[in-house]
Amino acid sequence: MKRVMLAALAVIVLSGCDNRPDAPFGFKWGQSVEEIKKLNLKDIDCSEGKDKYKGQAFCTAKTSPDDKSEYNEYFLEFTENKGLFNIVRMRLYDKSALVNVKKIFEKLNNQIKNEYGKPIKINDRTDENVYFSCLADDSCEELKTVYKKGDIEVLIYLNNHSITVGYTK
Secondary structure, three states: OHHHHHHHHHHHHHHOOOOOOOOOOOOOOOOOHHHHHOOOOOOOEEEEOOHHHOOEEEEEEOOEOOEOOOOEEEEEEEEOOOEEEEEEEEEEOOHHHHHHHHHHHHHHHHHHHHHHOOOOEEOOOOOHHHHHHHHHHOOOOOEEEEEEEOOEEEEEEEOOOEEEEEEEO
16 A cells, blocks of 8 residues: 555656646647647648658647737647647737837746746847847847757747747757
C-alpha cells in the first residue's frame, strides 16, 4: 500500500515539474488541422504543403480562441507527427501611431519575459529612440528579441509595418 501511495505521489509531483509553457492565444501544442477548423476562427484558411513541405499543413486566421479582435493575423504550421508546432501572430500598424507601437512592443516583450525569463538574443541597437523614429521613413532593419524556455522558442520582431511574435515547439 505504501508503494502505491509513493508511486502516486511521485506521479503527481513529477507532473507538476513540466515547466514548458502552454501554447499561446488559446491554441494547444499538437492540435490537428481538423481540431483548429472546429474552432470557427474568422477567415480560417488551411492548405496542405506540397513538394518540400509535403507532410505539413498551414492555416491562417484573423482570430484565435483567446483573441477575437481581428487586428491580428495568425499563421499556424502543422506536421503529421507533431500536429501544431509553430504559431505566429502578426499585427500590422499605421506608421502615424509609432508611440503606440513602441508601447505595444515593450508590453509584449515584458509579457514574454515574465513567462520565459531573460531573452537569449537581442539584435544590436544602440539607441531605441533613434530606432523607433527611423521606422517612420522605412530606413530600419527589424528589431528582434528571442526567448527560450524548455523546447519552446519565442521570437518577437518589429519592422516598418508590423509587430510579429512567433512561437515554435
